[in-house]
Amino acid sequence: RRGPSFEATHELATGPVASPPATVDGFVREFLDQLNFGQGVKLSQSTINDQYMALARTVRSYLMASWLETGHRRRKEETKVVGYLSAEYLLGRQLGNNLLASDLQDIADQAMERCGIDMAAVRGQEVEPGLGNGGLGRLAACFVDSLATMDVACIGYGIRYEYGIFRQTFVDHRQVEEPDSWLRLGSPWEFPHPERAVQVGFAGHTETYADEQGRERTRWAPAWQVRGVPYHYMVPGFRNGVVNTLRLWSAEANQAFDLQTFNRGDYAQASRAEIFAENISKVLYPDDSTPQGKELRLQQQYFFVACSLRDFIENTLPRDFDLHRLPERIIFQLNDTHPVIAVPELMRILVDEKGFDWDEAWGITRRCFAYTCHTLLPEALEVWPVELLGRLLPRHLEIIYRINEEFLLEVREAFPGDEGRIRRMSIIAEQPQRAVRMAYLATVAGAKVNGVAELHSQLLRDDVLPDFNAMWPDKFTNVTNGITPRRFLRLANRKLSSLITDTIGDGWVTDLDRLRELEPYANDPEFRRRFREVKAANKARLGDLLQVRDGVELRQDHLLDVMVKRLHEYKRQTLKLLHVVSVYEGVLSGRTPVEQVTPRTVLFGAKAAPGYHMAKEIIYLINAVAAKVNTDPVMDGRLQVLFPANYNVTLAEKVIPAADLSEQISLAGKEASGTGNMKFALNGALTIGTLDGANVEILDLVGEDHFFLFGMTEPEVEQLLQRGYVPSAYYDQDPVLKATIDLIGSGHFTGGDPGAVSAVLDNLLNHDPFMALAGFHAYLGAQDRVERAYADPEGWSRSTILNVARCGFFSSDRSMRDYLDRIWAPGQA
Ligand code: GFP
Numbered sequence: 159r160r161g162p163s164f165e166a167t168h169e170l171a172t173g174p175v176a177s178p179p180a181t182v183d184g185f186v187r188e189f190l191d192q193l194n195f196g197q198g199v200k201l202s203q204s205t206i207n208d209q210y211m212a213l214a215r216t217v218r219s220y221l222m223a224s225w226l227e228t229g230h231r232r233r234k235e236e237t238k239v240v241g242y243l244s245a246e247y248l249l250g251r252q253l254g255n256n257l258l259a260s261d262l263q264d265i266a267d268q269a270m271e272r273c274g275i276d277m278a279a280v281r282g283q284e285v286e287p288g289l290g291n292g293g294l295g296r297l298a299a300c301f302v303d304s305l306a307t308m309d310v311a312c313i314g315y316g317i318r319y320e321y322g323i324f325r326q327t328f329v330d331h332r333q334v335e336e337p338d339s340w341l342r343l344g345s346p347w348e349f350p351h352p353e354r355a356v357q358v359g360f361a362g363h364t365e366t367y368a369d370e371q372g373r374e375r376t377r378w379a380p381a382w383q384v385r386g387v388p389y390h391y392m393v394p395g396f397r398n399g400v401v402n403t404l405r406l407w408s409a410e411a412n413q414a415f416d417l418q419t420f421n422r423g424d425y426a427q428a429s430r431a432e433i434f435a436e437n438i439s440k441v442l443y444p445d446d447s448t449p450q451g452k453e454l455r456l457q458q459q460y461f462f463v464a465c466s467l468r469d470f471i472e473n474t475l476p477r478d479f480d481l482h483r484l485p486e487r488i489i490f491q492l493n494d495t496h497p498v499i500a501v502p503e504l505m506r507i508l509v510d511e512k513g514f515d516w517d518e519a520w521g522i523t524r525r526c527f528a529y530t531c532h533t534l535l536p537e538a539l540e541v542w543p544v545e546l547l548g549r550l551l552p553r554h555l556e557i558i559y560r561i562n563e564e565f566l567l568e569v570r571e572a573f574p575g576d577e578g579r580i581r582r583m584s585i586i587a588e589q590p591q592r593a594v595r596m597a598y599l600a601t602v603a604g605a606k607v608n609g610v611a612e613l614h615s616q617l618l619r620d621d622v623l624p625d626f627n628a629m630w631p632d633k634f635t636n637v638t639n640g641i642t643p644r645r646f647l648r649l650a651n652r653k654l655s656s657l658i659t660d661t662i663g664d665g666w667v668t669d670l671d672r673l674r675e676l677e678p679y680a681n682d683p684e685f686r687r688r689f690r691e692v693k694a695a696n697k698a699r700l701g702d703l704l705q706v707r708d709g710v711e712l713r714q715d716h717l718l719d720v721m722v723k724r725l726h727e728y729k730r731q732t733l734k735l736l737h738v739v740s741v742y743e744g745v746l747s748g749r750t751p752v753e754q755v756t757p758r759t760v761l762f763g764a765k766a767a768p769g770y771h772m773a774k775e776i777i778y779l780i781n782a783v784a785a786k787v788n789t790d791p792v793m794d795g796r797l798q799v800l801f802p803a804n805y806n807v808t809l810a811e812k813v814i815p816a817a818d819l820s821e822q823i824s825l826a827g828k829e830a831s832g833t834g835n836m837k838f839a840l841n842g843a844l845t846i847g848t849l850d851g852a853n854v855e856i857l858d859l860v861g862e863d864h865f866f867l868f869g870m871t872e873p874e875v876e877q878l879l880q881r882g883y884v885p886s887a888y889y890d891q892d893p894v895l896k897a898t899i900d901l902i903g904s905g906h907f908t909g910g911d912p913g914a915v916s917a918v919l920d921n922l923l924n925h926d927p928f929m930a931l932a933g934f935h936a937y938l939g940a941q942d943r944v945e946r947a948y949a950d951p952e953g954w955s956r957s958t959i960l961n962v963a964r965c966g967f968f969s970s971d972r973s974m975r976d977y978l979d980r981i982w983a984p985g986q987a
Contacts, residue, residue, distance in 0.1 A: 245770065293834070328777075482522065530606050598623075745792055845865050860964045
């Protein structure tokens, strides 16, 4: 297929596969081979996309030997595997990460230069696979990175959505969603394996029959089937020769189209089956406000776990493997409730297909799953109406009923006569409609259940699943989330990385606790100066990007105050906005002389779920306020509000290293953990935040002097709720809050039209479920402290350095160690 270099660098067929030589020459040769023989173009005629594809494939070929070797070794050693089941992976761009992991960054830079290629432009060509919504999906991506770096056997299982999270644009200040066609130009990182496709059934009926020994058995006769085609992605560890696999499933019709119908000329009808099947993996989280949407979502969930279980049992384990020993070889980690239908699926495989008796199968199943909960919001705990589940997966519903029946017997035995408890704990809810509580099913089946930060795990035990905790206290544990230092420090913040490495060596990249060694340097004026230089350079880099990407100017002399995360009321973007408006209103009304305003740029990044009306109204209001504040001469340019559209991982990598202030201001008891909070602290921003999620642990580690804490604690929130929360009382009593809200309500930001903001204001004044008004006063106080601290650059730098030095705990490598110790430990198999 290729030129002579192929023979020279690869042993064919018999021997191990070797990578091309890691020299600039070797790289150039491989790259040109890929361009010529892979893309079919000469360098002189190649487009940027050709160059990107060829470069990606070149990097791939360097990782290939490690990938094959890792797979081979895992099979030989018969290691226990972590099967991470996640409906989302928010991977970010792959090229930079894979160059970093394979230690080819410098070689690639030189090779491209030699070929006259603009490396930055080539990197910019990559469209990130946005196969996730927010924190949960990004966490999955961090976890698989860490597991590879720690050489833990892991297969990440998920869905290869043809369209990831929508591309956000703003039209007249409002969010408009466009399809994210990330595969339009092809993805060089995926390896389709249609020959490993598996069948997945849906609907139909179940029937009983007598087997050869005369035992009564059940089988499921699905009404229709689709093919799940796996696409493999490399997950390289950091320079350790390990490459794990991410296996994402794509749905295809068994029969592409009906030829007879096609020949009759009815083309639409002929392709119906194809369209129907392919819809399953078409879009990430389709809007589920319609019944059709809900059903599709359940189809997605069952589709990917059925494919994954089948793949592991039939294709990954040795052919003659004794499934009694399954827990020795796999632990399926359920990333939230989306994959929980895997529990009855494994039971179905064991009982119906493999002939296990029920108790035996249940004993195995209970040791093969563990469940991570990521929320505290009751509405985010999935339930599936019995009617829908029974129609789509009739056998699974029967199995769930039986699991529930036997579980409730256990409860009765443990708490005799406590019928109230039995009703509360049932996996089947009776009100408002009969429905399966997926979190309960996961808790019953899971060997362990964990929350994602200390506070969250505690609230999970006390408030969300207290009855289960009473029954099985040992089942519950905590693993505080983490982030990968490779992508979010080493890759995103090259300058800070170099400074750290120059100071303490490079061991921190895989042992983030070593950042502690930076602590003494917080007192070193020269180090502080260099630290500030890094921040300034990152700010300039972000400024350049925003100029090109969004046509806006980032003021380099401003405090950069950042709130990036998905748009949700509980995260309280409105509280941040009220602060902005209050600063503006202060100047406008003459309360504050403009010279007293700390020059500040507030940068928002957020997408609202397409069906979440209030979130979209808040986006509108942010944009409307920005338009006014940014241009009103009264502010003298001292307050800027930027809201670059389409916040994603790629943008995050530029924004986070540039930030001075990190906004983590959710109402206490609502944010399960947060992971953005960790990324900012590790990149030298100070946090203004509440005692919520992992903020609590950040505060513990960095200390109160280096964190701007404000707001109620979770018990205080509860007390206020008990007393009766009346948001309008805060409005009536706090003149600044009143003036702020009145300015918004006057239509000042909306061309004189107060109606345009009434939904948000009504909600705030009359409901305010997340207590933004109650938090306002304390928040403004904390912002005053921010400004005083910022006025002392040496003190501020000292704090930021201490944040970096003390946050090594938040490496996802540590999270993975905790999962291994507390959940996946081989002893529990
Ligand atoms: C969810 C929770 C966060 C948590 C992440 C990861 O994030 O508090 O940090 O999961 O555990 F809300 P989103 O997917 O909702 O952004």
